[in-house]
Each structure stands twice: as C-alpha cells, then as structure tokens.
Amino acid sequence: MSQVKVTVYTTKVCPYCVAAKQLLSRRGVTYEEVDVSDDHAKRQWLAETSGQRTVPQIFFGDRPIGGFSDLQQLDAESGLEAALVAASEA
Numbered sequence: 339m340s341q342v343k344v345t346v347y348t349t350k351v352c353p354y355c356v357a358a359k360q361l362l363s364r365r366g367v368t369y370e371e372v373d374v375s376d377d378h379a380k381r382q383w384l385a386e387t388s389g390q391r392t393v394p395q396i397f398f399g400d401r402p403i404g405g406f407s408d409l410q411q412l413d414a415e416s417g418l419e420a421a422l423v424a425a426s427e428a
Contacts, residue, residue, distance in 0.1 A: 341367075341368065341422065341426065342398050342399045342422055342425040342426035343370065343397075343398075343399055344362065344367055344368065344369040344370070344396065344397070344398055344422070345369065345370045345371075345372060345396070345397045346358055346359060346362070346369050346370070346371050346372070346394050346395075346396050346397075347372045347374050347380075347384055347393055347394060347395040347396075347397075348371055348372070348373055348374070348375075348393050348394050349373065349374060349375040349393050350373065350375045352393050352394065354392075354393070354394055354405065354406040354407075355393055355394040355406075357406050357410075358394045358396060358405070358406040358409050359371065359394075361406075361409060361410065361413060362409070365413065365418060365419075367418075367422065374393065387402060388402035388404075389402075390402075390404070390405065392405055393405070394406055396408070396409055398421060398422060398425035399425045399426070399428060401425055401428070403421065
C-alpha cells in the first residue's frame with residue numbers, strides 16, 4: 339500500500355481514538371499519534387484546520403479526513419487504500 343504520512347490527533351481518554359488506531363493497525367497503516375489532551379493551542383489549530391472539535395481527527399498528509407466514523411466508512415467502502423494512494427500522489 340502506498341504510504342502517505344498519517345497523523346491521528348487524540349486525547350488520553352477517548353474510546354474512538356483507540357478504535358481508530360486499532361483499525362489503522364489492522365490495515366497495516368503506520369501512523370503518528372499526537373496527543374492534544376493538554377495542548378489548548380494545538381486543539382484550537384485542529385478545530386480551525388479540520389472544522390471539528392472532537393477527536394480523533396485523522397489526517398492523510400495535510401488533508402483532514404475526519405474522525406473514527408469517517409475512517410470506518412472509508413474502510414467499509416474499500417476506499418481506505420485508494421484514499422491513502424490519492425493523498426500520497428497529491
């Protein structure tokens with residue numbers, strides 16, 4: 339699978355963050371986790387960049403793809419690999 343940098347913004351107590359990381363791991367996707375629990379500035383940047391205040395927020399390269407439900411939907415529609423490839427070619 340072509341690999342673009344995948345970043346998962348999380349907090350310490352977030353079951354959806356755990357689920358997103360598990361899904362990525364099951365699919366063999368390497369990711370960087372950024373804990374924003376105690377980082378107000380990073381959370382503000384994340385909300386401005388992604389348009390969402392919730393975590394996890396998942397980025398393929400510089401492109402926000404959404405949270406766990408968005409990742410799960412991509413995976414269910416067999417679009418996860420295609421989205422990673424498209425992001426790596428952008």
